Amino acid sequence: MRRALVVTAILTFVMAGPAGATRLPIAEREAINRTLDRFVDSAVKRHDVAASWNLVTPEMRAGVSRSAWDKGNLPVIPYSAGGTTFHDWTIDSASATEVDFELMIPSEKSKSDSIQFNGTMRKQHGRWLVDSFNPSATFGGGAVVGPHDFTASSGEGGGKGVARLGSFWIAVPAALIAGGILCVLGFFAFVWLRTRRAYRRANLRPLEPIVVKRRGSEPPLVAKERSEPDG
Structure with a gap:
């Protein structure tokens, strides 16, 4: 009986570990929601690209100047996302300062089309900032396209x-x-x-005629041949 209780306690601890690792306080999730709403509208939809500069980590904008970023040269694909709020993301892993998530965003042009994004949020100086935001699969037209495609x-x-x-x-x-x-x-x-x-x-070029020069005392060869009687 005691052994069964020990095994049950161990299993409970192991199963509770991953679940606890993905828990996120409501206040933190709401803060991430606010950042994502602004980020998708400014960086993904390209409505106000300059505003997204302060919504990402320095690591994400590394190697890109502010002027280039404002012109749309940023490591985020443009996409006509439908909607204005993007709170239906699921957590892959979470800690006090970092959250990996998946977010499905429908297309503004077609309700049957959507793109799934994998992203990372990091908390720096008390603010949740986007550290990465990349497409992982597209859905639409009866086909699913993933990274391997x-x-x-x-x-x-x-x-x-x-x-x-x-x-x-x-x-x-x-x-x-x-x-x-x-x-x-x-x-x-x-x-x-x-x-x-x-x-x-x-x-195939014809040969040039050969000219034989005779001395003046000799009679012409042609004339001599004509004077001879026929044999």
Whole structure:
């Protein structure tokens, strides 16, 4: 009986560990909601890109100047997100200063299309800031496109045009290389044919007549032949 109680206590502790790790106080979640609402509107929708500068961590905007950021050169894909609030995110892992989450955002143009984002929030100086925000899958048209669909195609069918992106970018350089090789071969074939034709024309050129000079005392050869009687 005592052994059973010990095993039960251990299992309870192990199962409660991950659940406790993903708990987040309501106040912290509301603070993250406020940051995400402003971030999606400014950075993702591109409504006010300059406003998103202060909503991200210094690590996320590292290597990007403020002027470049304000012009839209930021590490966030533009997307016509539908809605104004984005609070339906789920927690992957959470601590007192960092939260990894998943957020599904529907498209403004089509209710059946949506993109799932994986993101990270970090608490710095008492504020929750976006540290990363990247698409992980797209949904729509009866197909689901994930990160592996942006690599080279495995040869299996299915998916939409996005799934063929990898094979397309492999085919373009291959076609350019093949075209270059054909151009070089065609050039050499043209030179060879032109040289061969020139050589044949040189061999078919008629020979110039040979002029035999005679001395003045000798009678012309043609006249002598005519004066001889026929045998």
